[in-house]
Amino acid sequence: MAALKAQIVEQLNLQEVKPEDIGDDQPLFKDGLGLDSIDALEIIVLLQQHYGIRIANPEQGPEIFRSVRTIAEFITAHQTAK
């Protein structure tokens, strides 16, 4: 999850946020980190690029990306060999 946090901070250009400051279960969208639908699309590409996972429907985004932990679990469940 530490690597994932670093990737998220970089991909989303989260200035002034250190990866280690993001809680494993901290809500990422709306309150919490305050991410929005554009960030969700960025994370979808991140997953494809780094983990080979394709998400066809962007509406699933906010659910899967609720927290770093939920993303990590999703990756474990769906990761294909790169």
Next chain:
Amino acid sequence: MHSDVWIAGGGVICGIGNNLSECLMAFERMEPGMAHMEYLHSVHRHTFPVVEVKASNATLAGWTGMSEKISRTALLSSVAVQEAWKSTGLGDISQYRVGFVSANTVGGMDKTEDFFADYLQDPSKGHLSQVVHHECGAITELVADAMGIRHHISTISTACSSSANALMYGSRLIRNNMVDVVIAGGTDALTRFTLNGFNTLMILDPAACRPFDDTRAGLNLGEGAGYVVLISDALAAELPASHQPWCRLSGYANANDAYHQTASSPDGTGNFLAMQGALEMSGIRPEDIDYINLHGTGTQNNDSAEGSAIARLFAPHYPPVSSTKSFTGHTLGASGGIEAVFSAWAVKEGVIYPNANFSKQMKDVPFSPVTKFSAGNQLQHVMSNSFGFGGNCSSLVFSKNEQS
């Protein structure tokens, strides 16, 4: 200072027709223009249907007398502007103080993206002729210069509401007596830049789009150009019986959603304010609108927001509505202009356009679009909506006859 602004004519080119008459035939025959990419080269060629103008740059150049090496955006603009001017019967353009207000979002990007491929390899490479008209304003001037228009020229770019805003600015120029005539509208050509940009937003439908349908899954990109010729009261009074104005541009409004960079607020605040403002300016009530040409892109977000806003404003008197983007695709910067031509013509000839690919009413919207073409309807007032990224919402009202 208050005076009416009239539509003396219009011209359009898009993926369902190279002029207004061809477009009307396509609507009547229920022939939307979605197809595989033919002119644009992209890796997504077989993934997304698009609505390209069915003519190469060489052909467009031949029709207009412009060079075939210039941007397609300018070529399309030229075709529509020439048709628009001709349709007015106003004759020699140099007799009038003419303004040209053209909108676009991509400028000469179709050429720039070719240039950039060479330039990225080596900064001294790439033909400068491919970027000399990169700017949005440069496209406008290519056409203005060819038409001999010098008096007042400008370009607007507010994403998908661009050319609707061009009509508003043009109308103001006339009301302030800065010009007698304004050719107002917009143009946009399909480019890899836009295609890929929209793809990153995951709002492109890999099938033909279904605006205002519950199963809709996104938009199809189109291209084209559309312009109306706006004239003052004084000039309208001088027109011969054979070339009477089509209608009045009786109202318009521009509001900002101020919700998100690209998404519309769920209840369509900006949309609502724009439509309400346009009605107010026209001095009419919602129930006076006889037809709405929707922005209707076919995305989940737009159609819900637009639908809610219409429901809130028009309930319980919902007028017939349809999205002509179900035929033309989303022509971006040109859409306001193209749809202004369709809407103004609707007032003139009583046309209600069909909405293609509709079968299931949206759960959250209490009305459905019209699915058949009809003419000869009594349309006193027609509304045209254009809503874009950056929260830019614009609405136009076209009306028959004198203001009472």
Next chain:
Amino acid sequence: MYIYIQGTGCVSPQETAAGNTFPAAVLPWEGPRLKAWEPDYKQWIDVKLIRRMSRVIKMGVAAAKLSLQEAGVEIPDAIITGTAYGCLDDTGVFLSKMINQQEEMLTPTAFIQSTHNTVAGQIALMLGCHAYNNTFVHKGFSFESALLDSIMILREGRSSSILAGAMDELTNHSFNILSRFDLYKKEPVTHEQLLKSTTHGTVAGEGAACFVLGTEKGPNTKAKLTGLTTLYKPAGKAEISPDITSFLAAHNCSQEEVSLVITGRNGDAAGDEWYEYVENTLFAGKPVAGFKHLCGEYPTAASFGMWMGNRILAEQQVPAAALLKGTVPDQIKKVLIYNHYKQTHHSLILLTVC
């Protein structure tokens, strides 16, 4: 009905964003590329929003905030911007990725930030402003069109304050490409030398300037926007003179009444001939100031000129660095700004003290 300048804000290669007075010293530069002096944007923009803003957007937002602050206006009745190039940085980023990655695995941020109306859109978003919002993108008339739209809307009598501004940026790519069009000086040049140059070319600049225009005086109003006009491809210098005289006459101003002329002289020999001609024939003996040796040349540079003109009327003095010739009168009442971009896009702006 008068149009008052209620507030101004400017980000430029000079320290104009530090406050709203004319900077005491000129920040020296060596051409041909000038870079904006950028303030700490965090004083106006929340960190969460800053990440979505490229440089040109931040410059525009900062200039907007400064002008609204000076005007004492929280939410204007319209936001109208002008930009010839739009958001070049993001355009370059998206284009490059698109080409290098063969249209695969692209991400939305650079694309959505590349659209020309992003600056006006972001300002509206930050302020929660639902009012009229427009963006002009017409080369050397982008700023003037935004001003004209504002004037026409104010004249309709339903708005009291409009935020109008312009911004253009330079990126490495844009500078390289514009250089290939042979726009800039090949030899080294400084701000003191530029406007006396007799060679071809100018220097590249960038910046953002915003104005809150209104039908009533604001707490810090010192000038009125009395007149504005644009001239596209005038046939020659002989056509320009009558155009300027009739412009002044239309605004009840004689040549004598012009206290100071500000020209868009930029050091390009051929282009500067227009200014030379106008100064010698219409305004012989008048004091003349310049500004492009301070901000560089770019399509919306007239916005810096107008910012400077307003400051001059407010402070009733012309900074030594800006004065090119002549003696400034004790009372500076009317300032005429005459600018052209590449000799094809000419504009006249008349400001009056109040």
